[in-house]
Amino acid sequence: MSCGHLSRVQHLVNVSGGKDSTATYLLAMESGRPFRAVFADTGNEHELTMEYVARLHERTGGPKVEVVRADFSRQLAKHKAYILERWPLEGIPDHIVQEAAALHAPTGNPYLDLCISKGRFPSRMAQFCTDELKTIPITFQVVGPMLRRGPVLQWLGIRAAESRNRAKQPRFNHHEAGSMLWRPIFHWSLEDVWAMHRRHALRPNPLYALGMGRVGCMPCINCRKNELQEIARQFPDHIDRIEQWEAIVAAANKRRSSTFFAAVTDPTDVDRPGTYSGVRTLVEWSKTSRGGRQYQMFFDQQSGGGCSSDLALCEMAA
Numbered sequence: 001m002s003c004g005h006l007s008r009v010q011h012l013v014n015v016s017g018g019k020d021s022t023a024t025y026l027l028a029m030e031s032g033r034p035f036r037a038v039f040a041d042t043g044n045e046h047e048l049t050m051e052y053v054a055r056l057h058e059r060t061g062g063p064k065v066e067v068v069r070a071d072f073s074r075q076l077a078k079h080k081a082y083i084l085e086r087w088p089l090e091g092i093p094d095h096i097v098q099e100a101a102a103l104h105a106p107t108g109n110p111y112l113d114l115c116i117s118k119g120r121f122p123s124r125m126a127q128f129c130t131d132e133l134k135t136i137p138i139t140f141q142v143v144g145p146m147l148r149r150g151p152v153l154q155w156l157g158i159r160a161a162e163s164r165n166r167a168k169q170p171r172f173n174h175h176e177a178g179s180m181l182w183r184p185i186f187h188w189s190l191e192d193v194w195a196m197h198r199r200h201a202l203r204p205n206p207l208y209a210l211g212m213g214r215v216g217c218m219p220c221i222n223c224r225k226n227e228l229q230e231i232a233r234q235f236p237d238h239i240d241r242i243e244q245w246e247a248i249v250a251a252a253n254k255r256r257s258s259t260f261f262a263a264v265t266d267p268t269d270v271d272r273p274g275t276y277s278g279v280r281t282l283v284e285w286s287k288t289s290r291g292g293r294q295y296q297m298f299f300d301q302q303s304g305g306g307c308s309s310d311l312a313l314c315e316m317a318a
């Protein structure tokens with residue numbers, strides 16, 4: 001790379017609202033280089049994270065974090081047209097067709113709109129949320145336009161100590177979008193991350209002080225039983241919201257059923273054998289832990305909340 005090429009490098013810090021990406025943002029400030037910072041709002045974020053990200057520049061003197069959101073208007077319109085054309089041919093009653101079609105109007109919440117357009121929630125086996133809600137909007141709305149002006153270096157707050165998978169990642173690599181990815185805090189310890197916050201007199205995201213092990217979707221489809229229990233205890237409004245979303249996504253698809261967590265049948269619903277368990281049932285079970293062998297098996301396989309994205313768009317559970 002020539003000197004002229006290097007001098008044109010544009011720096012972009014991926015921010016998740018968590019401690020590692022915040023430390024990376026602070027490191028970028030210390031480097032003295034001009035940089036941009038971006039956060040993808042999935043629509044399933046905690047309000048404390050939204051506030052933390054929105055005010056990061058005021059608290060640090062760094063650049064304002066740009067917020068991107070995915071827009072599923074086109075996908076919703078396409079699927080609505082499909083419903084109106086095809087479902088009647090399949091013998092689906094008109095009132096169901098009309099209700100589902102009406103629900104394909106954009107709500108403006110990316111997570112909910114994505115699930116309505118897909119007719120389902122994401123799952124561990126079909127984790128389309130990370131790409132659709134985070135990687136694609138950041139790539140198309142921010143990285144793409146930057147690349148048209150010159151090379152882009154994305155700073156990622158990934159640490160090897162976070163997980164075995166993350167420890168396998170390189171310090172530098174090319175991203176398929178055309179940018180270079182750099183993990184400047186790769187060998188940092190947790191203490192290094194907190195020391196960086198202290199050096200800038202910056203309080204971390206308040207979710208940590210409330211006992212949350214990570215920052216990201218609230219809840220994440222990959223969350224563990226204890227995370228779900230804690231979210232329900234401290235932030236019951238978020239569980240209420242997910243329950244409302246389940247009803248909306250169920251009414252917008254042909255099966256008339258949809259659950260936030262992957263399909264585990266509900267042994268407590270004896271009137272409707274084979275019914276899948278909604279978030280409320282799983283929350284109640286997470287509090288008692290009586291019975292529910294299927295639930296236990298499901299949560300035993302959960303990786304813990306967070307995206308496994310290589311773009312550090314969400315923290316892994318501590």
Ligand code: SF4
Pocket residue numbers: 042044122127129130133216217219220221222305306307308314
């Ligand atoms: S945090 Fe979880 S629910 Fe949110 S986008 Fe990532 S994998 Fe999906």
